[in-house]
Amino acid sequence: xxxxxxxxxEVIAGxxxxxxxxxxxxxxxxxxxxxxxxxxxxxxxxxxxxxxGLRVPSRWLLAASVVLLLATSLALTASFRxxxxxxxxxxxxxxxxxxxxxxxxxxxxxxxxxxxQ
Amino acid sequence: MNSSPSxxxxxxxxxxxxxxxxxxxxxxxxxxRWLNADTATDLTQEAFFRxxxxxxNGERIVNPRAWLMRxxxxxxxxxxxxxxxxxxxxxxxxxxxxxxxxPLPLDRLERTETxxxxxxxxxxxxxxxxxxxxxxxxxxxxxxxxxxxxxxNATAVHMRLSRAxxxxxxxxxxxxxxxxx
Numbered sequence: 489x490x491x492x493x494x495x496x497x498e499v500i501a502g503x504x505x506x507x508x509x510x511x512x513x514x515x516x517x518x519x520x521x522x523x524x525x526x527x528x529x530x531x532x533x534x535x536x537x538x539x540x541g542l543r544v545p546s547r548w549l550l551a552a553s554v555v556l557l558l559a560t561s562l563a564l565t566a567s568f569r570x571x572x573x574x575x576x577x578x579x580x581x582x583x584x585x586x587x588x589x590x591x592x593x594x595x596x597x598x599x600x601x602x603x604x605q
Numbered sequence: 606m607n608s609s610p611s612x613x614x615x616x617x618x619x620x621x622x623x624x625x626x627x628x629x630x631x632x633x634x635x636x637x638r639w640l641n642a643d644t645a646t647d648l649t650q651e652a653f654f655r656x657x658x659x660x661x662n663g664e665r666i667v668n669p670r671a672w673l674m675r676x677x678x679x680x681x682x683x684x685x686x687x688x689x690x691x692x693x694x695x696x697x698x699x700x701x702x703x704x705x706x707x708p709l710p711l712d713r714l715e716r717t718e719t720x721x722x723x724x725x726x727x728x729x730x731x732x733x734x735x736x737x738x739x740x741x742x743x744x745x746x747x748x749x750x751x752x753x754x755x756x757x758n759a760t761a762v763h764m765r766l767s768r769a770x771x772x773x774x775x776x777x778x779x780x781x782x783x784x785x786x
Contacts, residue, residue: 509774509783510742516723517743520642521632528624529650530617530657545663 616660624653627670630754631677633743637735638681640724648684652677674754719782726776734769741766 631652636645652673659666666672727735740746740754748762755762777783 509770509777512719512723512777512783513738513742513773514745516720517739519720520636521629521743522642522646525628526646526650528621528628528653530620531654 620653620657620660623656623669627673628653629744630740630746631673633739634674634677634736634754635681636743637739638678638732639684640728640735644684648677648680651680670754671756674756722780722782723777726773726780726782729776730769730772733765734772737762737766738769738773 628649632645632649635648636642639645655676656666656669656673659672727738730738736755737751740751746754748759748766751762751766752759774783
């Protein structure tokens with residue numbers, strides 16, 4: 489019956505010199521690791537049940553901020569349009585007349601002096 | 606392990622257990638990237654600090670190991686960008702070759718020289734090779750354990766480890782560190 493169990497990784501590597509490489513690598517990496525494993529350092533601070541009040545997940549705060557921003561911009565846009573509408577309507581004709589006044593002869597229907605007939 | 610917040614003392618204990626279980630492999634992944642033990646230690650602490658902040662914010666992390674690996678790799682890459690700003694083109698591991706002014710005993714000197722050569726050769730390998738070699742030889746992980754960390758299957762681990770080891774062995778032999786493989 490075929491043995492399905494895989495041999496150790498060192499045997500797969502081959503001959504005695506492979507053991508040397510394995511031993512060297514193991515020694516090297518072990519020398520690199522901290523001699524005593526560093527302790528876990530967590531920030532000191534009050535837990536959530538001590539004086540923090542309502543805890544809201546950050547994603548909800550982000551969503552609320554986006555909604556508030558949109559609502560504010562819409563409100564400002566609407567307000568601006570209102571003010572622009574009331575400001576433009578009464579003076580629109582007078583502005584056009586002042587911007588592009590017709591010469592007196594054209595206003596009276598008199599042809600210009602240089603025009604050929 | 607399904608990480609979910611609980612009462613603070615229990616949360617601390619759960620987190621310490623998580624740290625005990627995964628901190629070494631996180632360290633190994635960073636070490637494989639930078640070949641610098643201090644950098645690996647610092648970034649390991651940072652990765653677990655970020656996970657702790659997630660717990661404090663009430664975030665549920667279904668697979669903390671995968672989360673840690675992802676964050677660790679991002680931290681290692683970001684460290685590279687900041688290291689470039691600090692050191693220019695000299696990677697941090699070149700500082701490992703700086704020698705003390707005190708004379709060393711001969712055997713220690715030889716060992717230091719050999720390890721410096723091993724580190725240089727490891728630096729020439731692909732990061733994937735270094736990762737798998739670190740997990741195997743630093744932590745004595747089995748093929749299945751390595752497969753779990755790297756999210757690949759055990760057969761792929763055997764194949765990649767064999768090739769990485771062969772590449773490393775050839776280069777060490779070329780430099781006279783070991784006999785021919």
